[in-house]
Amino acid sequence: MDTQAIQHVVQSPNYILEFTYLIASILFIWGLKSLSHPDTARQGMHLAEAGMAAAILGTLFHHDIHFFGWIIAGLILGSMVGAAFAIWVPMTAMPQRTALSHAFGAVAAALVGIAEFTMHAGTMSMFTRSALGLEVMLGTLTTTGSLIACGKLQGFIRGTPVQFKGQQLLNLLIFVGMIGCFGHVLYDPLASGYFYGMVALGFLFGVMLVIPIGSADMPVVMSLLNSYAGLSSAATGFVLGNNILIIAGTLDGFSGFILSILMCKAMNRSITNVLFGGFGSVHHEAGPGATGEMREISLEDAAVRLAYAGKVVFVPGYGLATAQAQHAVRDLANALEARGVTVKYGIHPVAGRMPGHMNVLLAEANVPYGDLYEMETINPELDSTDVAVVVGANDVVNPDARDNPNSPIAGMPIIEVDKAKTVIVLKRGQGRGFSGLENPLFFKQNTSMLYGDAKNTLSQLAQEVKNV
């Protein structure tokens, strides 16, 4: 090889850096590809981690970096807080922490954009300014939107939708104002007043976008915010002319987008309906059908019924997470399996508050992933199931979605527990759950209700089963 060329490479750290970014990008994609199977996932993610470490270390040699004080402070503080999250955030709190991380990612992108604008507004090309505008708008609205989502999930803010008259008109005005400021900055880069106006309206728009959305719709909202945060990072890549940012941001953005579509399909609703429908605020009177008497069952009877069953299917919902009952479910399942009962778990795509949340909780409780069944796989098996146990789930097992075309959730695919020979519903009280809908399942002949805290109930059931 030409020695001059080699010298050139050695003398220009930027080529080395670009090459590091290339390797890191490949490792990121490899890591995500490995997530297609749980057996390969961990190893692949370690590769992605290595890529990330290389990219960060390489960047420290960037020729534009002259002062290290703030960098080191940020890296150390961030690592400490990040490690604390990684070690101590309980699995039940994953939705909140994910919402918070969307906010963190978005605020980083927004701040980079604002800083770039304050330093280089005059010298930017029109294209760079439009990318920067997109970055800052998406970044700011995702920041506050995710913080509101996080607050709702954590219970700092009430989970019920906040709606008022003229809300959509107000939102439209805010949106138009934000875009107007953006347009002005495009043509007059020195109009910093308009730029900061856009920033402020972006923050406000994020709040307005999420407050009308109820907790039950959080899986869609989380996925959408994920998508925005990613696209904001990708736009940062365009502003800085940095390919790895474009690649990683696009991957993140598309992942969020795909998840949003999957979640919407799982609820048979359009994205616009989720964003502007304000589901759960209206108290629909969905016609007749949901009347009759709920039959209560005693712990002892429930235990006997489970113990002498051939096949039991557990259907968990968000109630499982709030009651932290995942380990108790596993104890009961163990007791049943010790008696030779077949135990399976049916997971609805929107059970819980974020995509895949139930799987993680059950995996935490040592349920092997082979026992976790997707909705499509478990539904044909429910005919031959002796007892279906619903733990803190409501809408995802509501037969009205299938049978009653007037129901607000009509057409939403459900786990058809009503086809099982008997159903036991574990529920905290007689309330209606998040969507405020009456659930005819609870009034069916073959359904029995078992009230109380899910965790206690399940532990006691496990004891009873052992004593049968």
Place this chain on the structure above:
Amino acid sequence: MDPMVLIAALYVFALAAFLGYQVISRVPPLLHTPLMSATNAISGISLVGSLVIAGAYRFDLQKLLAGGSGAHASWATLMGFVAVFTATVNVVSGFGLTDRMLKMFRKDIKKKEAAK
């Protein structure tokens, strides 16, 4: 931005979008939570942009307090610092939690328990 660089960047975007769609569609619902956490950590790569901003300019408290255009560089440094902090939190907690979750997904728990 140089038009050729811009075109190249758009190529990268289009190909990454296509590849992302293909790769992520194959992730089973079982792993959707780890997926979200992983993509979050990966998009924490925006850290490399934050690093450059946090380290490019001299921070001067007096100029910052004096305000005006002289304060811009110091403001940019501060914003870069906050961005470095939040992006680092995402990288570390994102990868950490992904790994913690993935560790829990096991196929052979029953066999192990039976072996005990």
